[in-house]
Amino acid sequence: MSCTSSSASDEDEEGIDSYRKGGYHAVRIGDPFNAGRYIAQRKLGWGQFSTVWLAYDTQSSNYVALKIQKSATQFSQAALHEIEVLSAIADGDPSNTKCVVRLIDHFKHLGPNGQHQCMVLxxxxDSLLRLIRHNHYKGLHLNKVREICKCILIGLDYLHRELGLLHTDLKPENILLFSxxxxxxDPVNSGASPILSRPESNLNGGSTMNIIEKKLKRRAKKAVAKISGRRTTMGGTTEKPERNLDGVNVRCKVVDFGNACWAAKPFAEEIQTRQYRAPEVILRSGYSFSVDMWSFACTAFELATGDMLFAPKGSQTxxxxxxxxxxxxELLGKMPRKIATGGARSKDxxxxxxxxxxxxxxxxxPMNRLLVDRYKFSEDDAREFxxxxxPLFxxxxxxxxxxxxxxxxxWINCTVSINVDMKNQGVATVEKLEVGVNNLHLKARK
Known part of the structure; x- marks a missing residue:
């Protein structure tokens, strides 16, 4: 799960049975952490190992993301590894310009279910996955894709070349927008005052004690949505309009380093989320920095089209x-025999x-025909993209x-190609200027 996201996961809640010895820590709005420095505001999301909360830092007067790990030994060890990685990332980037999430603090918190490692980031x-969903899976404008790709590449270049780190789980969920x-x-722009103490109405359970009730409500909403969806299909089109993304700031950072490793010390054979997994990982023929580049290319395609490039399914055969x-x-041509037969799993x-x-x-x-035929790219855009x-594939x-x-x-460094009618001319010119300014900043950092 992306560790600093602004909104809770779309998936079902983590489950009340996970709040036990060795499991999650039950947090209530207004709960203090680290001797009262951080005050819980609302839950942002959850993952297999942790829950993540928006918290208010009373020392810096800033909002932060508080990641609270499960308390069992294996989860604590995983947290210590992530803290080690994030500390190296922060130490090497004092100016915080490398498009990678920043660790602010870490500490231990003792609760009824044990001692929990906590990270403050x-x-x-929102994640890029939320951005894709917000745009109804239609694919973003290529200028937006280009700007996002620049940020991801700056982050990967820093991780790979300067730190010797592999992310190993790059995907839209693990890349977050700045805002x-x-x-x-946004807790700052919303104008609401931070919660500095536990509200009286929260004493009977707060955000982690009414999970079952929330689940029932969510299931009811889903049932209503399904019925409404069927009626819409019977009555006419279900096509949704594309959202306007012009006002969205698409600068972003790479997050979630729970599975990261140093290139010199890979610790798992099977890495990467399935749809973003490189062929050498499937074949067990060893891996290095280039696995992240494969995942990056899958992510770039998904941003531009709204679809996953590879979504495999098994069958009886x-x-x-x-x-x-x-x-x-089917997309890239036949795999060279030497590579196909060179992995530990090749014979299978x-x-x-x-x-x-x-x-x-x-x-x-092939890729260029897929972009034109299925996704209606222009010939020029398809060829350039x-x-x-x-080459990344x-x-x-x-x-x-x-x-x-x-x-x-x-493609990354080109200014905007203006393929618009006259009424959009002004917008395209502004975009061109923005991309040009971004290029100048990129060159300055180099």
Missing amino acids: EFLG TIDPAK FCEDEDHLALMM LFDRHGDLKRIRRLKYW SDFLC DFAPEKRPTAQQCLQHP
Whole structure:
């Protein structure tokens, strides 16, 4: 789960049964932490290992994200690893300009369920996944995609080249905007005063003690939504209008380093969320920084189209891994035999000729044609975007461009190509100026 997001997860709540010895810490609005320095305001989200809260820092008078780990030993050890990684990131970036989330503080908190490791991080906005959803999965304007990609690449270049760190789980959920999509949800802009003590109405349970009631309400809402959706389908179109993203600040930071590792000390064979997983990870042929570049390219495609590039599914005749590799080859061409047969799992998936064992018929659809035919890109936009993305999808990991090289690519550094009618001319000119200014800042940092 992204550790500093501005709004709670869309998934079901973490479950009341997880609030027990070794599990989550039950937080109530107004609860103090670290000798009263941080005051809980509202829950932002949760993950398998932790819950995350918006908190008010009474020392700095700023809002922060408070990540509270489960108390069992294995979760505490995972938190200590993440603290080590985040401390290295913060120490190497004193000016906080590298587009990576910043650790502010860490401490231990003793509660009824045990001792919890806590991390205090800068408060950020919504995830890129929320941005994609906000835009109804239609794909963002390429100028927005370009600006987001620059931020991610600056972060990856810093992690890879300066720190020797691999993120290993890059995806839209783990990249957060600097600010909220809806300004009203920003705790500073909303104008509300921070909560500095526990409200009387919160004494009977607060935000983590009424989970079951919330679940029932959510399920009821989903049932109503499904009925409404069916009626809409029967009565007419379900197509939703594209939202206006012109006012959204798309500067962003890479977050969630719970699975990060140093390149010299990889600690897991299976890394990355399925849809963003590189072929060498599937084949177990070793990995390095280039796995993050594969995930980055998948993320860039998703931003531009609204769809995941690879969404494999297993069946009775083939496994999910084999379908995943087939999808890759349909887009990128046949995997070189040396690579296909060179991993610890290759014999399970490929024959000695480098062909998949159980999926024989592939339907090839190269990237540039996919962008034009399915996503209605112009020929020029499809060609330029494909030129940027396709090298990152090289089956040979060592041939993929580094983040530093990607930052020099013409697609990243080009000014806006104006393909608009006269009524949009003014907007395009402003965008062009904004991109030009961003380029100047990028060059200045170099």
